[in-house]
Amino acid sequence: MHKVLAAFALLALSGCGANDAATGASVVWRCDDGASFSARMTTLGNAEVEASGQTYRLPGVPAGSGVRYTDGQVEYWEHGDEAMLNGAQGGPYNNCQR
Secondary structure (H helix, E strand, C coil): CHHHHHHHHHHHHHCCCCCCCECCCCEEEECHHHCEEEEEEECCCCEEEEECCEEEEECEECCCCCEEEECCCCEEEEECCEEEEECCCCCCEEEEEC
8 A cells, every 4th residue: 555655646746847848949149259059948937058069958047137047057148139158168158149
């Protein structure tokens, strides 16, 4: 009986993890020195950023202006038609335009 309850509990808990899938088309950013990266939003409001073959899932954080996403090591900031990406492989990604 305990094994059945334990198995049921594991199944129930596995459904609690929300699927944070990427949605919509990616925005391609072209930056100084020919660098570029792409970004798109996820179903939970995070940013999925791809730079130099590496994918980063970055949670949203408060920003003074625009929108900002960071995991504490990689930071993506977007305001209007400008963006920057810090800490990602292949950078720096400065003065980026759509």
